[in-house]
Amino acid sequence: MSSPFKDLVLPTMQKKSKESKKKERPGPDDIIWARELIKVYSTGSLEVTALRGVDVTIKKGEIVAIVGPSGCGKTTLLNIFGALDRPTAGRVYVDGKDIRNLTDKELSEFRRKKIGFIFQNFNLINTLTARENIELPMSINGLKSSIIKERTDDLLKAIGLQDRQDHRPDQLSGGEQQRVAFAVALGNDPEIILADEPTGELDSDTGKDIMNIFRELSKQMGKTEVIVTHDARVADMADRSLKILDGNIVSED
Ligand SMILES: Nc1ncnc2c1ncn2[C@@H]1O[C@H](COP(=O)(O)OP(=O)(O)O)[C@@H](O)[C@H]1O
Ligand SMILES: [Mg+2]
Numbered sequence: 578m579s580s581p582f583k584d585l586v587l588p589t590m591q592k593k594s595k596e597s598k599k600k601e602r603p604g605p606d607d608i609i610w611a612r613e614l615i616k617v618y619s620t621g622s623l624e625v626t627a628l629r630g631v632d633v634t635i636k637k638g639e640i641v642a643i644v645g646p647s648g649c650g651k652t653t654l655l656n657i658f659g660a661l662d663r664p665t666a667g668r669v670y671v672d673g674k675d676i677r678n679l680t681d682k683e684l685s686e687f688r689r690k691k692i693g694f695i696f697q698n699f700n701l702i703n704t705l706t707a708r709e710n711i712e713l714p715m716s717i718n719g720l721k722s723s724i725i726k727e728r729t730d731d732l733l734k735a736i737g738l739q740d741r742q743d744h745r746p747d748q749l750s751g752g753e754q755q756r757v758a759f760a761v762a763l764g765n766d767p768e769i770i771l772a773d774e775p776t777g778e779l780d781s782d783t784g785k786d787i788m789n790i791f792r793e794l795s796k797q798m799g800k801t802e803v804i805v806t807h808d809a810r811v812a813d814m815a816d817r818s819l820k821i822l823d824g825n826i827v828s829e830d
Contacts, residue, residue, distance in 0.1 A: 598632075603670045608769060608801050609635040609658050614667035616653050616824075627653040628664070629824035637768075640795060640802045642812040645821035651805040652773055654821070658803060659692045659771045660684045672768055689718055693762030693800075695772035699754045701746040707757045708733065708742040715764045732760040735794055752783040759791055763798075770795065770802045776811055785810050 595613075603610035616628040627650045635641050643651050656662040657669060660676050669676055672691055679687060694700075701710050711732055715725045733739045736756040738749075746754050755775060762770055775791075776784030788804075788811050795802045804815060812818045820828045 606636045607634050608637040608672055611669040612667060614664045614669060617665045627824055631826055635801060637801055638799050640792060640815045642815035642818040643803060643805045643821060644812050644818055649821045650824045651821055655771050655773055655803060655805055659694060660688050690765060691768050693767040693770045695758050695762050695775045697774040697777040699758045701754055701757060703746050706743045706745055707738060710757055711760045711764055714761060718765050732763060736760050751779050752787055755779060755787050768801060770800050772804045774805055774807060776808055784808055788814050
């Protein structure tokens with residue numbers, strides 16, 4: 578029997594049926610697009626379900642924060658977007674590509690060219706200077722040394738660390754290291770920056786200052802940024818926040 582209230586439900590509030598989701602495709606501006614993502618980790622006999630059918634659409638040029646308590650699945654989701662991990666089920670398109678169908682070799686090329694990662698612990702190489710850390714992914718990517726030098730100069734200028742370029746990470750403050758990590762992520766001019774708690778080890782004011790720099794540069798360069806964060810002030814700076822609880826997106830604002 579059909580409900581007398583059916584016509585009162587706004588179209589945006591109607592849940593899409595499983596069938597219509599299967600036929601859905603990302604639009605031209607949907608740089609990250611996922612439907613019904615499920616991730617189950619199996620360790621020995623124990624299974625942990627980290628994602629329980631997540632739908633996400635992120636538009637090119639957006640800055641999106643992902644928030645939620647520890648263990649809710651934020652890193653798992655980010656790692657799937659960045660092709661560091663594969664979903665157990667569901668569909669995921671990044672920059673128009675169905676990344677489930679790529680071979681491991683194609684995935685690593687995809688990551689190198691399309692994605693810039695920023696990790697909580699910075700992942701800088703301690704024996705290299707700031708300049709050398711920024712240069713490394715570009716030289717792995719096979720860019721010409723004159724171009725690498727020029728880009729590194731520009732990036733050091735953009736993060737305001739030209740005068741510290743010959744310092745190693747342990748000679749820089751946490752905030753300075755984070756700025757270098759951001760420049761490292763931008764080296765190969767990726768479409769997408771994925772940051773996992775990028776301000777997690779910084780005091781709140783430094784974290785906020787750095788997020789302002791990230792935001793400014795991302796917008797200028799037209800990058801899409803997805804930032805996992807615990808810090809409400811960081812989330813406030815995003816265009817949009819997605820809240821995750823126990824493997825599901827529960828709200829958006
Ligand atoms: N490699 C793994 N093997 C087994 N379980 C994992 C693994 N990675 C994450 N998990 C589990 O999946 C859930 C979600 O983890 P995660 O995505 O890291 O959460 P968050 O980043 O929100 O803290 C947690 O219960 C965590 O213990
Ligand atoms: Mg995490």
